[in-house]
Amino acid sequence: METWWRALTFTLGYNTSLVTIGSMLLGAAGGMIGSFVLLRKRSLVSDAISHATLPGLALAFILAGLWQGDGRWLPGLLLGAALSAAVGLWAVQTISARTRLGEDAAIGAVLSSFFAFGVVLITVIQSMQVTGQAGLTGYLVGATAGMLASEAQLIALCALGLLLAIFVLRRDFLLVCFDAEFARTQGVSTGRVDLLMLLLLMAVVVIGLKVTGLILIVALAIIPPVTARFWTDRPLRMVALAALLGAAAGYLGVTLSSVQEGLPTGPLVVLASFSLFMASFLFSPWRGVLATLLAYQRFRRRVHLRQGLLALAREEPIFDNLTLKLLRRQGYIRRDGVATLPGQAAARDAEHEERLWSLYRERHPDDALQQEHSGLTPIARVLSPDAIMALEAQLPPRPEGGR
Amino acid sequence: MNRAAWVSEEVAASPLAVQGLTVSYDHRPVVYSVDFVTPPGSMTAIVGPNGAGKSTLLKAAMGITRRLTGDVRVFGRPIEEMSRHIAYVPQRNSIDWDFPATVIDVVAMGLFRNLRWWQFTRRRHREQAMESLARVGMEAFAERQIGQLSGGQQQRVFLARALTQEAELTILDEPFAGVDAATEKAIVEVLKRLREEGRTLLCVHHDLATVRDYFDHVLLLNVRRIAAGPVEEVFTERNLQATYGGRLSTVQLTRLVGDPVAAAQRSE
Numbered sequence: 289m290e291t292w293w294r295a296l297t298f299t300l301g302y303n304t305s306l307v308t309i310g311s312m313l314l315g316a317a318g319g320m321i322g323s324f325v326l327l328r329k330r331s332l333v334s335d336a337i338s339h340a341t342l343p344g345l346a347l348a349f350i351l352a353g354l355w356q357g358d359g360r361w362l363p364g365l366l367l368g369a370a371l372s373a374a375v376g377l378w379a380v381q382t383i384s385a386r387t388r389l390g391e392d393a394a395i396g397a398v399l400s401s402f403f404a405f406g407v408v409l410i411t412v413i414q415s416m417q418v419t420g421q422a423g424l425t426g427y428l429v430g431a432t433a434g435m436l437a438s439e440a441q442l443i444a445l446c447a448l449g450l451l452l453a454i455f456v457l458r459r460d461f462l463l464v465c466f467d468a469e470f471a472r473t474q475g476v477s478t479g480r481v482d483l484l485m486l487l488l489l490m491a492v493v494v495i496g497l498k499v500t501g502l503i504l505i506v507a508l509a510i511i512p513p514v515t516a517r518f519w520t521d522r523p524l525r526m527v528a529l530a531a532l533l534g535a536a537a538g539y540l541g542v543t544l545s546s547v548q549e550g551l552p553t554g555p556l557v558v559l560a561s562f563s564l565f566m567a568s569f570l571f572s573p574w575r576g577v578l579a580t581l582l583a584y585q586r587f588r589r590r591v592h593l594r595q596g597l598l599a600l601a602r603e604e605p606i607f608d609n610l611t612l613k614l615l616r617r618q619g620y621i622r623r624d625g626v627a628t629l630p631g632q633a634a635a636r637d638a639e640h641e642e643r644l645w646s647l648y649r650e651r652h653p654d655d656a657l658q659q660e661h662s663g664l665t666p667i668a669r670v671l672s673p674d675a676i677m678a679l680e681a682q683l684p685p686r687p688e689g690g691r
Numbered sequence: 692m693n694r695a696a697w698v699s700e701e702v703a704a705s706p707l708a709v710q711g712l713t714v715s716y717d718h719r720p721v722v723y724s725v726d727f728v729t730p731p732g733s734m735t736a737i738v739g740p741n742g743a744g745k746s747t748l749l750k751a752a753m754g755i756t757r758r759l760t761g762d763v764r765v766f767g768r769p770i771e772e773m774s775r776h777i778a779y780v781p782q783r784n785s786i787d788w789d790f791p792a793t794v795i796d797v798v799a800m801g802l803f804r805n806l807r808w809w810q811f812t813r814r815r816h817r818e819q820a821m822e823s824l825a826r827v828g829m830e831a832f833a834e835r836q837i838g839q840l841s842g843g844q845q846q847r848v849f850l851a852r853a854l855t856q857e858a859e860l861t862i863l864d865e866p867f868a869g870v871d872a873a874t875e876k877a878i879v880e881v882l883k884r885l886r887e888e889g890r891t892l893l894c895v896h897h898d899l900a901t902v903r904d905y906f907d908h909v910l911l912l913n914v915r916r917i918a919a920g921p922v923e924e925v926f927t928e929r930n931l932q933a934t935y936g937g938r939l940s941t942v943q944l945t946r947l948v949g950d951p952v953a954a955a956q957r958s959e
Contacts, residue, residue, distance in 0.1 A: 327790065456808045463803055466790055469755045469781050470852075474803050475774040517791060521836040526791045 295543035304546050306440040307432045311499050311538035311557070313447035315508060318492045319534025320454045322509030323516065323527040325489055327465040333380065333486060334509045336395040338493045338502045340376025341369035342406025345427055345497070349413060359413070360423040362439045362498065369502075370494045376402050377486055430501035430554025432542055439498065446495045451531075454488060461485055462523050499542070500554035507558040508534060515565040518572035537561035589614055590664055594638060596620070600627050601639035641667050644679050651682070703767030705729050706776060706860035706891045707752060712761030714744065714751045722748045725761075725916045729860070729893055734886050735908040736896040736922075740935050743913040745895045746782070746864050753779060753862065765860070775804050778853035780863040783845055788838035794848050795820055795833040801855030823854035827881055843874030850878060854885075861885065863894045867901075879905055902926060 291300065298305040325331055348368025349359035359365075376398050383394035413421060425431075432440075454461075463471040464481045471478055489509060496505045516529035541557025573579050589610075596611040597620070606612055606625070615621045620631030627635065644667050667676060702708040708728040714721055722744035729735055737745045750756040752763045754770065765773035778801070798820040799812055806812070824830045827847040837845065846866060853861050861882075867875045882892050882905075896902060902909060902922065909926050911917040911934040918930045931939060 329787075459803060459806065459808065463800060466792060466797075466800065467781065467786060469750070469785060470779055470800070472755045473753045473774060473777060473779040475771070476803075521791050521793055523790070523792050523796055 289547075292543060292547045295546045296539075300546060303435065303437055303440065304543075306437055306444065307435050307499075307546075308539060308542045310440045310444035310447060311432070311542040311553075312535040313444055313451060313538075314492065314496050314499060315512070315534030315536070315538030315557070316531040317447045317450040317454065317534075318496065318505075318508035319512035319516070319530035319532070320451065320527050321485065321488045321492055322534075323513035323530045324454075324458075324461040324465055324485055325509060326513045327462075327523070328482070328485065330391070330486075331506075331510050332392060332395050333377070334489055334493060335506045336376055336380050336399045336402075337373045337486075337490050338497075338505045339399040339406075340379075340402040341373045341494060341497060341502050342403055343409055344368035344370070344372025344375075345502075346406050346409035346413060346424075347372070349424060350409070350416070353413070353416065359421070362436075362442060365427070366442075366494050366497070369497055370490065372402065373490050373494060377490060426501070427497050428501050428503055429552040430497075430499050430504065430557070432499055432545060432553045433549060433551075435498065443495055443498065446491070450488060450491055450495070457481070457484060457488075458524060458527065466523070499538070500557050501552070504554040504558045507561060508537075511558070511561040511565050512537065515561070515568045518568040518575045521574075533561070533564055537564060593618065594664055597631075597635045597638040598642060600631060601635035643683060644676065647679055647683060651679075697762070698764060698767045701728055702764055704731050705767075706731055706765055707770075707862075707893060708764045708767075709748075709752050710762045710764075712748065712751060712763070713759045714747050714756060715759050720759075720914060722751060722912075723914050725912070727910055727916060727919055729891060730908055731891055732886065732889050733908045734882060734892045734894070734906050735910060736894055736902050736906040737910045737912055738896055738899065738902060738934070739912040739917075740938060743934075745912055748912065749862055749864060749893070749895065753777065775856075776859045778856040778858035778861045780846075780849045780853050780861065780866055782864045782868065783842065783849070786837075786845075788845070790837065792837055793833065794824065794829065794835050794837060794840070797837055797848055798823055798851045798855055801852040804856075820851075820855055823851040824848075826854055826884075827851045828877055841871070843870035846870050846874060846878065850881060854881075858890075860891045860893065863892070865895050865897060867896070867898065899931070 294300040295304055295308070298308065322331070322334070325334060345365055345368055348365045351368075352361045352364050353359035379398045380391065380394045383389055383397065384391040387394075389397075410424065413424065423431075460471075460476055460481050463474065463476060464478050464485075468478045471481070492509065493502075493505050496508055500508055512530040512534040513526065515533050516526045519529055520526050537557050537560045540560035542553055544556045544560070545551040545553040568576065570577055571579075592608065592611045593614045596606055596608075596615045599606050599611075600615075600620070606615070612621070612625065615631065616623070618631075618634075619628060620634055621627050648667070648671070671679075697710050705728045710726050712725045713723050721742070725748060727748075737748065739745050747756060751758040751761070752770070753774075754763075763770040765776055770777075795817065799816060801823070802812070802816050802819065806816070821830055821833065824833060827850050829844060829847050829851060832840065832844065832848075837848065840848065850863075850866070853863075863882075866878055870878070882894075886892060894906070896906070903926065906922055908920065909922050910919040911925065911930050913934050913936070917934045918925045
């Protein structure tokens, strides 16, 4: 616990702090580019990219191992990973553009065959006489413990550069995500913007390999944007929020993994991200499950109560149990179903308002379309007192039998 | 041949002129060798049966769809250099309505060409967007997520985005499809006011009954150009019959272009 606190407050040493900052920047970049990719409905592409890094990673390891006896050379490994991810990306694009297969099928095919090839290469490595083989598993599930300062610096710098690039391109990305046809009429080359988007995604994946590992890095680009969506309806705010959430997940995950030797970073980052998602999913006041449920119940009650009152006013029988219960609880009817005095007054008001609304809709159909009313909104909240007076003057006399 | 050779004075004055435009899907031309010069300051309807290539013609002209052949000019210059002069209102079904965007966000997208990457949307941009919203009578909905609007309201929002662009030419793809009568009236009002300001409107339109009321020029299209010009001259029974290939009944035609006998008497 104390170690974790020291990691959280950046007092666990230079290396750990550097790694934490690098992971936060990476999380932010992943959240940002992930938002755009999500809005472009291509989130699964990141899965294909990440799995396609494995053969390149392994090949780079073999080459570096043959060259200098130790395969662990981060820039070389990242370059290898990037090259094979690019080939994978190209394969996905070509398959979905040139054949009748959809992008999802292309992703499935590319993802599994590249990963399979990578696994074969790893078994080859295990039979070779090179050191640093243990370091390679770190790329599968992520390992920040024992990361060199130079490696952490490389990750942090690259992530910073990516953040800047995404910021510069944010409006083009947004336009293409929302309305690609309109973007073209604005002189935006959608093909180029899409390519840039995927290249930036690829860069995030490759740089994040060491931190979260290639199996879990997808989560970095998907969970934070989805979480952010629970909190806002505005596009660039969602992107900014996803960046914050991604950074928070990186921060929590990396610091947690420094508590004990051997704790894998990737799963912890993803779990931290997932906790944030669950909290938003349940408790977001706008789109969260609880809020939606509560709002639905409230609305249902209002409709029941209103219909009950109208039925009272029109002296129709009420059979619905919930309606009866609500009317009773409000003191509008007695136990035997007969309307009380306040109940009669409320029923008259409800009926009066209903008649005003229908008159308004009849006299001003154009305005009525503009107004937001579900038949439940009090008319005084929508119309001015003068307008209501004018309507009341026009109300036809009540039909026989009304009160 | 020098491609610019066809740029006459008429073409140089037109906000959108196309020549020899052909678009094909799998060796089947959907728009074939169409020449058309949009008269400046006009309100032109593109009319034709389903599958006549009306939307495709416009999309190809704007570079949304690839064109096989053809040259497109805006005020005599290649359209690629002139895209800021054109505003486009797409068909509603091409939009993801669950997108995290409020009405004001969508309208502000019309400012895309005015904003550089280091700039943020400021109050002045917001006000500009609000002004456009007010012109279509939607300013009360600025903070609403776009999926919570009715079809007609959504259409107005996209019209407001086009207004924000302050373009010389506004291209609309079936703006009245699936909207209520009140919205249709409101949109027509806005479009007519734009024309009074001297702007040009080009509109794919499918309701033959309102062509005469709303538009002053018409392009009759069925893969090929059938006829184009002022509505009174071109919107005739013969041309419509040629456009729709006999798919219109005599009763329909009479209702649209008027009883030929009565029309002849009127003109005397």
